[in-house]
Amino acid sequence: MIRKIGVLGISLLCLATIISCEKDFNDVGGRVIDNTKFETGELLLDVAIEKIDISDSNTNDAYKAVRADNISTTVGEYWLGVYKNGGYKGIEASIISQLKLLNNPKIKDTKPATKIGEIDSIYVLDKVILKIPYTATNIGKETDGKPKFRLDSILGDISIPMPLNIYRNGTYLSELNPSNPANQNSFQSNHSYIKSELLNENTGFTFKPSPKDTMLILTRNISNGNTYKDTIKLANKAPFLTIPLDKEKMKTIFWDKFKDTEFSSSSTFNNYFRGLIIETEGSNGTIFPLSLLGTNASVSVDFLYTITTFQKKEGEATLVLKDTLPNTYSFPLSGIRNSKYVMSPATTAVPSNNFVIQGTAGTMAKVTILNESKLQELRDDKLLINDASLTFYVNQNINTNKNIVPQKLFIYQNIDKGTKGIVPTQLTDAYKETATFGGYIQLSEDDKPEKYSFSIKDYISDLLDGTTSDIEPLILKVYNNPTDSAIKNNAIDVNVRTYNWNPRGVTLLNGSETANGVKRAVLKISYSKEK
Known part of the structure; x- marks a missing residue:
């Protein structure tokens, strides 16, 4: 008899605990888990892309050249020789x-x-x-x-x-x-x-x-x-x-x-x-x-x-x-x-609605993903960000060989620090979510280079909850190892250097839906929203 009462008591206690936990769980994050009160969805946001070329006479001084010495860092590779590849600058x-x-x-x-x-x-x-x-x-x-x-x-x-x-x-x-x-x-x-x-x-x-x-x-x-x-x-x-x-x-x-x-x-x-x-x-x-x-x-x-x-x-x-x-x-x-x-100029013109990224040539791109009105609209919608990815598709008519394109691209942001000037800075995802930040080349089923994708959930979440309001364009470039790493000697390094000794280049599709359809450059946001 005592044994039965003991078992019954334990069972009732467990049930009470489960009910209590369920109530608490439903309350977490404004009752995100209660699917009867929340809806999920996806947004595809067009992005605007502007090229950055260090050889242009009107280019901002911050992009005039890549740094090329070993004075402040250990340089991993030095390249020697001549490389000419049609649609990219000769080096x-x-x-x-x-x-x-x-x-x-x-x-x-x-x-x-x-x-x-x-x-x-x-x-x-x-x-x-x-x-x-x-x-x-x-x-x-x-x-x-x-x-x-x-x-x-x-x-x-x-x-x-x-x-x-x-x-x-x-x-x-x-x-x-x-x-x-x-x-x-x-x-x-x-x-x-x-x-x-x-x-x-x-x-x-x-x-x-x-x-x-x-x-x-x-x-x-x-x-x-x-x-x-x-x-x-x-x-x-x-x-x-x-x-x-x-x-x-x-x-x-x-x-x-x-x-x-x-x-x-x-x-x-x-x-x-x-x-x-x-x-x-x-x-x-x-x-x-x-x-x-x-x-x-x-x-x-x-x-x-x-x-x-x-x-x-x-x-x-x-x-x-x-x-x-x-x-x-x-x-x-x-x-x-x-x-x-x-450098010598490319001998083949970049196709319309395409843009080029090339490492040592200093060919990069500004990527504008949000303006003030769109940011405020998203804030007013009170979205809870489940995921945010920024994807760039490769022009597979030009880049057919996975071995000669950059194996990784990189994004960062130029932040206006007032008297300190414009400071190239890591996105929070680069050091908080290092394993998922991305940027690596992804291949199609026929083993051709297909796309590069970045997870920027933390950055978008910070914009929507007001942690930051900095919507300056992101800078896209060829990743340079190890100087572009946000973690150096087991410590976070938020500053981005201008080194680049990677000569590889790739041609990417821009954000035009008319020209590039589902393969346009796009920001995809997955969200939850209270009904």
Whole structure:
């Protein structure tokens, strides 16, 4: 009997609890859950799109160029080469960089060989090269058993040879702003540099990127007058580009000065030798990324030399050849590094009711999604936002290859901060809803690039509940990794930088319903509304 009463009591308690919870649950958020009192629906809002092009003379100063230095951030990629693709701007991408000073390099270690056993060592400079490792992936083995590589992220036509010139940079690269040393310096992608002298061995040097360029064979000089062949490879046997430099010039300005004051410290060295300008040019070709981070991936100026050692032996009147030792001094690209992008106009007009987004070219778009009257109308309707998505469809007649379009786009907002000026700022969704914010390329059933979509529920909700009233246009651009990330080092960073080293472009359909129908650029709002 007691057991039955206990069970009955527990059952009644649970029922009361459920009823109480249901009442509370129905009251949450103004009784959102009570479907008899709320209706749901969707709104499709047209958006207005205006292009932003840094090459336009009337463009706002905020968009004149993308930032291209590594002074305030770690640059993930540097692009080199020429890329021309009809409907997009042509890009000639070059690299400017200081070199790292080595610790105590020497070019002789000579002792008078007057006594038995004493050694005389002679250093002979064999060749000077600029070594540029490609970004590549090992995909197996060739038929001869050698490693087989694929060049990664390469864009363009690899059959076209491209001129490549190496200049001694005459522009002093400083971390501090020359006009105001209290401020940090910056270099834009269109900065002009002084070419003090050409350093190529061959003034007509051209190249075509190849995954088969995995070695360099050179002639070594022994101080007794003989020579021999030697093979140079990377430690990981990956492909690399080799540009021979003028040995006599490099001997005069580098090799012979190792013990002079110009090489006594990093500051004096960077003032004496202000770095290299690695410049490509041409009407067409390929563009590819380089990593300047890490030992195995470093781009460097290599002085390839041979040490020949002699020894005086008992009973011998002259020195006797003892050994030869091949060696290298590598001066990696380090310190301040910049990219330079020389743009040429697109050769194919953008179709009407389309617009172009392109990374390093600085081609972006302003997207106006709401005006004051529409915002007030939505507020008056007292909508509760369940979801809000901003979608841009790809022109699939132009962009058929998923591998060459941007893999991700990005939106942010320019906020007027009064005396601080216009500040590019992350949307709240970018850091509050990182996993769902979006921007990634989505593919159609036939594996073509179809659309990019962003979830901006928090931003729209904040507008409707009055948390913010800032309806300035959103800015759409090619996503740049990692500088566009709203989370850096596990902390929120609301500021958006103007860096972009992604050269890819895509053609998108604008907001015209007449021209583009269901594939027009559109803001879709899913809502609940009290009846």
